[in-house]
Amino acid sequence: MFPRELERHIGPSIDRAVDWLLLNYGSVFDAVSAGLLRLLLQVEALLRATPWWLIVASVGVGAWLLVRRWTTALALMALMLMIGVFGLWALAMETMAIIITSVVLALLLGIPVGVLMAESDRVRSVLTPVLDAMQTLPSFVYLIPAMMLFGLGKVPAVLATLIYSVPPVIRLTDLGIRQVAKSVQEAAVAYGANRWQLLREVRLPLALPSILAGVNQTTMMALAMVVVASMIGARGIGQEVLLSINRIEVGRGFEAGLSVVALAIVVDRLTQGFARRFEPPR
Amino acid sequence: MAVERRHVACPVEESTAAGIRVENLWKVFAPKGVVVDVTDPDRIAHAERSGAVVAVRDVSFEVKPGELFVVMGLSGSGKSTLIRCLLRLVEPTAGTIVAAGQDVTAMNPAQLTEFRRRRVAMVFQHYGLLPHRTVLDNAAFGLKLRGVPKEQRYARAREALARVGLAGWEDRYPSALSGGMQQRVGIARALANDPDIMLWDEPFSGLDPLIRREMQDELVRLQREMQKTIVFVTHDLDEAIRLGDRMAVMKGGQFVQVGPPWEIVHNPVNEYVRRFVQARSQVVPEDVGAYTDALLPANVHSAAAGQGVAAGGADGTAGSHAASGRGIAGRGPVGHPGRASHGCAAAPRTEGRPASRVSQGA
Numbered sequence: 001m002f003p004r005e006l007e008r009h010i011g012p013s014i015d016r017a018v019d020w021l022l023l024n025y026g027s028v029f030d031a032v033s034a035g036l037l038r039l040l041l042q043v044e045a046l047l048r049a050t051p052w053w054l055i056v057a058s059v060g061v062g063a064w065l066l067v068r069r070w071t072t073a074l075a076l077m078a079l080m081l082m083i084g085v086f087g088l089w090a091l092a093m094e095t096m097a098i099i100i101t102s103v104v105l106a107l108l109l110g111i112p113v114g115v116l117m118a119e120s121d122r123v124r125s126v127l128t129p130v131l132d133a134m135q136t137l138p139s140f141v142y143l144i145p146a147m148m149l150f151g152l153g154k155v156p157a158v159l160a161t162l163i164y165s166v167p168p169v170i171r172l173t174d175l176g177i178r179q180v181a182k183s184v185q186e187a188a189v190a191y192g193a194n195r196w197q198l199l200r201e202v203r204l205p206l207a208l209p210s211i212l213a214g215v216n217q218t219t220m221m222a223l224a225m226v227v228v229a230s231m232i233g234a235r236g237i238g239q240e241v242l243l244s245i246n247r248i249e250v251g252r253g254f255e256a257g258l259s260v261v262a263l264a265i266v267v268d269r270l271t272q273g274f275a276r277r278f279e280p281p282r
Numbered sequence: 283m284a285v286e287r288r289h290v291a292c293p294v295e296e297s298t299a300a301g302i303r304v305e306n307l308w309k310v311f312a313p314k315g316v317v318v319d320v321t322d323p324d325r326i327a328h329a330e331r332s333g334a335v336v337a338v339r340d341v342s343f344e345v346k347p348g349e350l351f352v353v354m355g356l357s358g359s360g361k362s363t364l365i366r367c368l369l370r371l372v373e374p375t376a377g378t379i380v381a382a383g384q385d386v387t388a389m390n391p392a393q394l395t396e397f398r399r400r401r402v403a404m405v406f407q408h409y410g411l412l413p414h415r416t417v418l419d420n421a422a423f424g425l426k427l428r429g430v431p432k433e434q435r436y437a438r439a440r441e442a443l444a445r446v447g448l449a450g451w452e453d454r455y456p457s458a459l460s461g462g463m464q465q466r467v468g469i470a471r472a473l474a475n476d477p478d479i480m481l482w483d484e485p486f487s488g489l490d491p492l493i494r495r496e497m498q499d500e501l502v503r504l505q506r507e508m509q510k511t512i513v514f515v516t517h518d519l520d521e522a523i524r525l526g527d528r529m530a531v532m533k534g535g536q537f538v539q540v541g542p543p544w545e546i547v548h549n550p551v552n553e554y555v556r557r558f559v560q561a562r563s564q565v566v567p568e569d570v571g572a573y574t575d576a577l578l579p580a581n582v583h584s585a586a587a588g589q590g591v592a593a594g595g596a597d598g599t600a601g602s603h604a605a606s607g608r609g610i611a612g613r614g615p616v617g618h619p620g621r622a623s624h625g626c627a628a629a630p631r632t633e634g635r636p637a638s639r640v641s642q643g644a
Binding site (some may be wrong): 187 | 406465
């Protein structure tokens with residue numbers, strides 16, 4: 001056994017740090033929380049105000065425009081209808097509001113960080129383990145302090161979703177930029193491209209398919225967090241899953257679970273179709 | 283020779299105004315932590331033992347304005363590194379490069395960017411085109427980096443594309459073009475910039491032989507119109523002979539022999555160059571006759587004419603071919619298009635050529 005006297009704990013100091021943050025910067029966290037909540041509620045209000053048939057129709061039209069296959073368009077519309085038929089439409093819209101908000105934040109944060117990572121090996125070596133931790137640290141570990149700092153409900157849910165879902169877009173932005181053909185970059189430099197021009201004219205556009213694959217992955221990861229998010233009081237389909245687990249209502253659980261899958265497939269096909277639009281012509 | 287020299291401003295003579303002068307250029311790829319002092323042979327040897335690679339070893343040469351200078355060498359000879367040093371895509375370890383009247387080695391980053399945007403343009407083996415941009419946008423790319431307004435740069439790009447025979451292809455994407463046509467876009471991109479100096483890095487190596495020949499003729503034609511200062515890198519001796527006003531044979535980072543192509547072929551300076559020349563005449567025996575006009579100085583032309591007829595056999599397609607004049611034949615041994623005496627000297631000799639050559643030359 002590992003000798004007892006060698007044990008040292010960082011737990012107490014983390015506790016103290018959280019307390020200290022709460023005491024001294026509580027108002028800052030409240031402000032962030034309020035801002036996030038306002039954004040989230042606006043997205044949610046928009047989704048709720050939109051008639052269900054309009055959303056189903058836009059999924060169909062979007063699928064047709066992006067994927068160009070009417071079978072896909074019909075299938076995605078059917079999946080959306082299924083959610084409504086199960087009586088989960090309103091909850092699904094609440095879930096979508098959380099997903100959309102956290103994905104937008106994840107992209108605003110993740111793409112620039114990915115660019116930085118590609119530009120600098122040092123940033124990359126620092127961030128790689130951080131990203132690993134973000135993806136593997138059990139989410140409850142940071143859900144609790146997030147709850148303490150931001151209160152119960154949707155805001156910590158958005159933050160937890162953000163932490164869990166941002167790594168793919170960072171990694172794939174970095175990878176995409178690093179994979180841009182050296183010959184094209186060399187030509188741009190030979191014609192006098194400075195760093196910014198190289199990034200804007202060559203690296204970002206050529207990395208775009210990879211970045212958009214990252215957007216797709218980030219969205220899927222965000223959807224995977226819906227149940228966890230419901231555990232800290234965020235309403236949505238996840239809550240329905242949680243409730244039916246608690247009450248051992250298998251059928252109700254399946255309906256909710258299938259609805260999550262339906263949302264995931266719809267979002268995946270749409271974002272993938274979008275990504276494919278940006279692949280270079282061949 | 284040493285690194286310090288780079289910071290000394292070089293007096294620029296009139297003759298190098300649009301030309302290139304390279305003095306004691308070194309490029310050593312050293313592993314991290316290995317410091318290389320190229321003034322000390324012992325230190326270089328020591329660095330090489332500890333893993334450093336000397337890609338360019340004390341190379342000096344001069345390219346006159348309007349001259350087409352070919353650097354020929356096998357892969358690993360350092361020719362690609364050398365041409366990249368000329369615009370500091372690869373940072374030279376030591377030496378001086380004066381190009382278009384400016385000391386390239388002494389430039390700060392801003393000056394270097396300006397130099398690359400205005401004075402020099404490069405054509406690459408792998409084209410280096412932007413796949414997400416149209417042919418027109420690709421041809422205008424250099425001008426865009428320079429900040430030329432849209433209308434103006436498109437006008438110049440169209441002109442350049444027309445010049446390389448790509449009028450009508452402006453709105454296509456590079457992926458829709460064959461290799462040869464993609465390289466034409468690369469050439470148009472360089473021409474649109476209207477540089478003093480053009481650097482061609484094995485531009486035709488990836489193309490199949492017929493297209494390669496066509497592109498070589500194209501370069502000869504363009505060069506007759508433009509008279510740019512050109513450094514052209516190739517691993518193909520035939521190409522070097524066809525194109526070069528002067529050429530250098532490179533091996534192990536050094537120039538083994540420098541001179542006009544005919545001199546390299548007829549007076550190889552050592553066994554290495556001789557093997558090259560011999561291998562060439564073994565592989566393409568019937569080509570030798572076709573090139574002899576490029577291989578000989580003007581004063582031995584009458585003698586060569588006799589040989590040419592003797593070697594060629596009696597396949598009389600004389601008149602038409604003499605009139606059409608292959609690009610290479612018209613240019614003379616040192617690439618002065620206006621040399622009338624040479625044109626006359628070459629004409630009778632062409633009688634002996636096989637008929638198939640006539641169509642290529644026209």
